[in-house]
Amino acid sequence: MKKIAIVTKYMMAGGIEKALINMLNTFSKEKYDVTLYVEKLGGDFFEDIPSYVNVKVIPEIECGNKERIGSALKSFKIGRSIEITKGLIHNYQNREYVDQCIGMCKILPKVEESYDLAIAYSAPVSLALYYVAYNIKANKKWTWIHNEVDQITVDIQDAENVFKEYNKIFCVSKLAKEKFDLKLPKYKNKSEVFYNIMDxxxxxxxxxxxxxxxxxxxxxxxxxxxxxxxxxxxxxxxxxxxxxxxxxxxxxxxxxxxxxxxxxxxxxxxxxxxxxxxxxxxxxxxxxxxxxxxxxxxxxxxxxxxxxxxxxxxxxxxxxxxxxxxxxxxxxxxxxxxxxxxxxxxxxxxxxxxxxxxxxxxxxxxxxxxxxxxxxxxxxxxxxxxxxx
Known part of the structure; x- marks a missing residue:
């Protein structure tokens, strides 16, 4: 059985979340062991998540920084407490959203489990994109581009380096792919069109x-x-x-x-x-x-x-x-x-x-x-x- 990890933000009532639910419903529970990581539980579509999907909150995302460092020191994880401190310093010195995501991934612990596939679903630029790239071990990594990248508030080029961690970059429309390729041509061979699944x-x-x-x-x-x-x-x-x-x-x-x-x-x-x-x-x-x-x-x-x-x-x-x-x-x-x-x-x-x-x-x-x-x-x-x- 193949193990799949999917990371998204929150199961609110939105088009991205609806498309994710439709995708989850297509996974065969006999073939795939699916874990969905969310930033927080709940949301209007939370109850629509199939029962065979394991739902987990991203570890320690709801903890305070003092609690994180204290827990690491109590467990004699000196390296972990140093990494948290580095992340805090990074975020203090860098206020841009992309930098904040990078710093947060330093603060959050890496997932101990390994997967055959890890998917960052709430992208183009989000904590999920960085979390899958740097905090989850997987043989292959995919991400989804749900928007025209020239229309989002964050410059996609600021996130250029993170995409090298991904094997596939799926864009939900032809124009979304064209605009992604125009902004980041070095990843053109990784990107392809993948229309949202409808039930x-x-x-x-x-x-x-x-x-x-x-x-x-x-x-x-x-x-x-x-x-x-x-x-x-x-x-x-x-x-x-x-x-x-x-x-x-x-x-x-x-x-x-x-x-x-x-x-x-x-x-x-x-x-x-x-x-x-x-x-x-x-x-x-x-x-x-x-x-x-x-x-x-x-x-x-x-x-x-x-x-x-x-x-x-x-x-x-x-x-x-x-x-x-x-x-x-x-x-x-x-x-x-x-x-x-x-x-x-x-x-x-x-x-x-x-x-x-x-x-x-x-x-x-x-x-x-x-x-x-x-x-x-x-x-x-x-x-x-x-x-x-």
Whole structure:
């Protein structure tokens, strides 16, 4: 039986975590002994982790530094206490995020167990990336790139050295790979595209569950799903909604998700007096009944690595209007299986009104999605890759 270690941050309700759950569900418990290391327990998707996966908190990550040093000295591990001290000095002298990750890995103990494969899943730049590289012994090491690296707050080139510890660097879209290769061309031969795994059977099953009456009416229903943050762009929804209202469009726009911009969004909706048009549903662990019953899916993201929600909307044959992110342009052929637009209030208003009035165009999009849906199958590529270990 092959031993696999996977390191991620926290099982919050997000696209990365959902993709990880789908991946974990594909592992054969007869073939693989899987351990998932997290920075802390809990999170909305924590209960969805398969029972055969061993879940562990990264050793000593929740301890204070005095406790770490004291424990090392009591165990007569002088070298360990020196390493912790070096890490503390390093982090005191270097405040950049990449340096803080390096210092933290010096502070944290190395995992005693050895693995056939270790995976850093919450990347491109994260503690997991460094922890797998420097604190876990494994015959092979893989990492995942979930974003366009030129869009993240940390310069990926600052993390250049850590990638030499990895055998494979998986990017969740073609454009994500192109941008990674452009930034770090020396690792081009290690990087490859690996699309997020989808569990369509489970999506179909969950989509039949009952939902709130407020959603089950005859009004034209627009849906947006995602973490409520600047990256996902929901902050422009109130301005779009107001213009749609002023142009006489009868609709309700449902926003699923929570995040740092949620309060700001609520205040703006109230200020513009569009409470009857925009409904914030908050966090929904099962968004699939809403996908099934909406009329239009709108993705307002400023950036998107691949975009699970776009794939989900496509599966439920919904017309999509999305900003021109990497994930959207890889999944949507403009005017064929959806609409791609530039990011902006007026651009979204124009496209929403166009589809609202053009039922024939919506039917054509649905027909194209129906053809593509036949080809949508659960991704078995992970099984092929695991043969390499």
């Amino acid at each position: 369509f059977r489970l999506m179909e099953e969950k989509s039949k569950e009952k939902i709130e009456k407020c959603f089950d009416d005859k009004q034209y229903k627009i849906l947006t799903v995602g973490r409520v943050c600047e990256e996902k762009g929901q902050d422009i929804i109130p301005a779009i909604a107001l213009k749609l209202k002023e142009k006489g469009i009868e609709y309700k726009w449902y926003v699923i998700g929570e995040g740092e911009l949620e309060d700001k969004l609520k205040k703006e909706i109230k200020r513009l007096q569009i409470e009857d048009y925009v409904v914030l549903l908050g966090k929904k662990l099962n968004p699939y009944p809403y996908f099934r019953n909406c009329n239009l899916y709108v993705q307002t993201s400023r950036q998107e690595g691949y975009g699970l929600t776009l794939t989900e909307a496509k599966y439920f044959l919904k017309p999509i209007i999305s900003s021109n992110t990497a994930g959207a342009m890889e999944q949507i052929v403009n005017e064929s299986n959806g609409i791609i637009t530039e990011f902006g209030v007026d651009q979204f208003v124009e496209q929403i009104i166009s589809l609202y009035h053009d039922s024939e165009k919506c039917k054509c999009i649905e027909k194209q999605l129906q053809k593509e849906r036949i080809k949508l199958i659960e991704n078995k590529k992970i099984e092929e890759k695991l043969k390499e270990i």
